[in-house]
Amino acid sequence: MERDLVIIGGGPAGLAAAVAAYDAGVHDVLVIEREAKPGGVLKQCIHNGFGLTRFKESMTGPEYAARFVKETQARGIEIMTNTFVVDLTADKTVTCRNESGIFTVRAKAVILAMGCRERSKGALNIAGTRPAGLFSAGTAQKFVNVYGLLPGKRVVILGSGDIGLIMARRLTLEGAKVECVCEIMPHSSGLRRNIAQCLDDFGIPLYLEHTVTEIHGKERVEGVTIMRVDEQKQPVEGTERYVPCDTVLFSVGLIPENELTKRAGIALDPRTKGAFVDGSRETQAEGIFACGNVLHVHDLVDFVSEEAEIAGIGAAEYIRGGQRAKEYVPAAAGENVTYVLPQRVDASAQRVQKIYFRVRSVMRNAVIKVQAGAYEKRIRKPAVAPGEMEHILLPAGVCGGVKEVRIDVLAAEE
């Protein structure tokens, strides 16, 4: 089979990319989805708060997904469900498997939109047994929201990622008692609003700089030992506390799912755990683009959609043989910045380029400093946090001839 554009993944990123590519003039689009329905993880994210940035209304996950599914249907875009992509090569050959067997699709361009999976690391370094009752937060979410099963009655949550916070509320609503949320860092990795509406609303304590050091119980979890940690993240002796519970949820972060990207030999950025990309989200393999959580983990789906549109338009321009960037300028993560994305920008861009980044630590009264040769801009921010992605807008025409674009986050002088 030959297609103009193949999009791997029918979640929010894949769907938005498909619509954008179609609207940019490429109509032969195939979206490949491994589950029975498109929508990705949004299907199980039944809470509201999606779309606030983009649509100025608060939608639930299924509603947000349905909006994009309808857009693809209105354009007649094909979504092939129950289909796994088993291999991808740098020359854009996609090998798939489904009920009818194994087949290959040769594409003019490919967009990677496989999303991410949950980190399971949290479970590995804890002493004690491995009884029943240990779940990742996302698995628990699927149990409750899709299958209607309650994973347990008394719950401790390790890690304060957004899914963990959302599940603290969800399990409380369903009648479980959430004893506490333990976060090893001095700050939560989740959105502040989720701490307010998911924990504070229900009186669930959040213990910062705390971790679970031991899991007790033979067949089923009976309790955990939690301890305070010092600055080196080492448990402080004498702070042990036993918390009885029958369930432990892990919400210790997400990691881009890049197995196919690696198979295609595409270079990954060790900081984002996703591909290196340019402003149009093209990876280092020509004609292969990436967007959404496979590229870097986003905290808001609104930004996933936005990024997917950039990739969709980029892929369409590539297929149609339009103007392409020839010269690049690296974008560098400066002081207190973990990563920037894209990692390189178009030197001759005649349009505004948006650069996303994450800060390393929580800061009050911060100043974001953007520098590109003679161009310098400072933006004040009342607060920044690692859990909340930031961005800057790089004006057209400032990158010509410069060595790099650099973003620093500094403390405001006052």
Add this chain to the structure above:
Amino acid sequence: MEEKKMICIECPRGCELTVRTDGKSVDVSGNFCPRGKKYAQAEVVCPRRILTSTVRARYGMIPVRTDGEIKKSEIFRWMERIRAMRIDRDVKQGEVLLTDDDEGIRLIATASYRNEEGDNAAF
């Protein structure tokens, strides 16, 4: 004068609000936009939330939400009613599944559901 700190939950920005009340007037600072002020005032008088949950259907779960904010103090009363429901028919996204008598707030399906075996993942 009573002073309280709270996080505005109206948007992902999550502004830290300082709220001062003297029983009659409510003074809000720290809000980036007017919605923060409205939120803080409501929090002091009568906190309200959108409630999202799932309703049990014959072959799966149907995600639902209230179509307006309910009183925070009513959340568990609503949950009891939601948990008692059973659906045994097709449901369209946006369909009303329950109406609250007091305030006219309704519970609506946020995904379509087909009452068939094997078709029970959300929409």
